[in-house]
Amino acid sequence: MKALLHPARVVALVFLLVILLGTGLLMLPIAHAEGISAPWVTAFFTAVSAVCVTGLVVVDTGTYWSGFGQVVILMLFQLGGFGMMTLATLLGLMVNRSFRLRTKMVAQQESRTLAIGDVGSVAKLVLVVTLGMELLITLLLTVRLHLAYDLPLTEAAWSGLFHAISAFNNAGFSIHPDSLMRYASDALILLPVMTAIVIGGIGFPVLHDLRNRLRDPRHWSLHTKLTLSGTAVLLLCGFVGLLLSEWSNAATLGPMSVGDKVLSAAFASVSARTAGFNSIDIGALTHESWALHYLLMFVGGGSAGTAGGVKVGTVAILLLMVIAEIRGRGDTEAFGRRICAAAQRQAITVLVLGSAMVVIGTLFILRTTDIATDKVIFEVVSAFGTVGLSTGITADLPESSQLMLTLLMYVGRVGIVTLAVSLAMGERRMPYRYPEEHPIVG
Template sequence: MNVISHPSRTVALGFMLAIFAGTLLLMLPWARPAGQDTPLIVAFFTAVSAVCVTGLVVVDTGTYWSSFGQWTIMGLFQLGGFGMMTAATLLGLMVNRSPRLRTRLITQAETRSLGLGDVTSVAKLVFVVTVFCQLLIATFLALRLRFGYDLGWYEAGWSGLFHAISAFNNAGFSIHADGLMRYATDALILLPIMVAIVIGGIGFPVLHDLRHRYKDPRHWSLHTKLTLTGTLVLLVAGFLAVLLFEWDNVKTLAPFDMADKLLNALFISVSARTAGFNAVDISVLTRETWALHYFLMFVGGGSAGTAGGVKVGTVAVLVLLVIAEIRGHNDTEAFGRRVGSSAQRQAITVLTLGSILIVLGTLVLLRVSHFPTDQVIFEVISAFGTVGLSTGITADLPVSGQLVLALLMFFGRVGTITLAASLVLGERRMPYRFPEEHPIVG
């Protein structure tokens, strides 16, 4: 299997082609009001952010782009979240009920299906869940905007559709300059968006497992159990930490009543892990909440969903490994199952390379910009985790800094898929083993 035809490389190539096509579309005269010209860096950065479902922007989406431009952006993050090869597989299924082995391998690399036999059913599930969830949330939001805010049917429908698709794909794009801050006290807007974020970001293999074994949790896969447990722990811990850090912050939660404080703390916890929406001003959060965001954004959501980060499953495996080492156990175990040594090595590799990228990106941005270290770190992790939250410095970065963020977004979205698939597909047994020796650690 040559480099180009390797499934994981094909996934990366698909994302690159989508970015290239998106850049060209956004540079067309119809993408801007009155046919204005679009600078290459603006079109490229926006296309990368959309395809990599990040949400970082250098211009205001709602005013800078025309209707054509906004539809293009929505199409790009729909494609990026849906998956290049998943879409290709579904198209192939329309013509041939049995996709070729290479197509199934590529789709397995992208969807992280646990076996080749799952590829077709996972691909179909991706399509059904995506369409149903997005239309349901879009309808709910549109009706709320129509009757709760007196918007016209077209404006309410367009805003509901755009934000529903953006939320499900964990893209973080909004057509409002203030994000979702105007809805900070409206649970009927924020709660549906949170539902879409969680469903889209939990990972399609988990949804596939729940669909077939929802009546018997005992037979859920270890991946499903780790992802659901890790997601619940992160959401609850993030919620409680935000309440603690922001309760008396007069610029964020302090002015709200009790119910709205709880609502916004939960929304911050949900959005911080990968979605990138904001209902309060991120730039005025306490430094402790920024530090909390570093961790939540780096971890991200579930594997093979629309979320970014190094993934909940990766961190869960490492936590289990540490616990086993502390207890002196030879095996890493959870829920009556033993975690394979290859999965442990893959988790360490993903975490290590992700950390290296963040350190390098931070050093480069500090070199080319004048912003404080904590803001730069926030921006770098947000880009790598494909989160899209910002302290407000993205548009003010030099072109070189914006290109660094674009690379981080690409590696954060595509690199983890490519790396994980390469590790699995490239795994092989050596015909010999060297003598074992234990170097000093710690």
């Protein structure tokens, strides 16, 4: 019983329970636009995609699901992005200000805070930032849609609310069949969405650190520095790479004005980091752009945010390890700090297990379909990174391949390390160590 209550296992089980609950709700006739019961695979896939804030869909969200069904989907990706354990922590704060140690440990497993004593503070920040950003983006989108596109106020408000919450949670769900392509030249729509994506995906520990030390960057934690610098590099490289690759592509940026090209390339770079919205046709991108998306989607965003992927901090640590090895340094260092050996082992573990999941998923789907390999890789990486971008093959995949994508989404959201720990029998410290030897490498 004690092993079952391990914080990592609680996180994994709660996400699974919410997925099953969402599946049941989406199978109700009231959730379908035509008043019939949706097939269980369709309902299950949609629930997993929503809870895991991915955005991959096998049916059009705006026409297949009724208003009730769309509300259920919205609630699922709100819960998934907000974090099951963070929500549990907030409920505990409302009832009783004092936590038991295990409750704090459970919340810490989800929020990735650096100290158990920070859980309450981070949980409050999650609530304030989430509601504040979602309300602000909803207001901006509603006003723009009502005034510029002549949508009735209620319709504009619903569209604004749905897309604002989806953007902040990096969910990628849209009630439009073309995602946000109809707004490709509208900066007043895309810029608020981009802002919500970045803030939601940067990670709450970073926001917590910035709130406390905004005017004193020298005292930011190493995690904050690595995340912010890594995010800036990825966004810039993604923007430049996509702009160059798609500049003359007649099916994407080619026909646009210079300003619209810059806007769409910037939006694509931001969205590729696990948001899942698109303002240009993903299926029409060049092969170079697809390859760039592989990298951006696999890396993802910041730890303990609404983004997926192996995380910016993980890749930053691995790159620093390579640099230290090339320079012949015994320690891996950054910003005047030494990175502990445990963090380095965790980074390697996340990369290896994440890569293994992508390879396994790709091989499985290739065996069950004759779709081009590059499109399958794109779909698999998108699912594992909980991105939601697609070249348009999701609905055409056989059910077995769609179920494989749900597994990838679940693992990508819960986290490789969290899932591995939740399945492990428990930590053991060996009372002995073997003699050390150095095998030949390379």
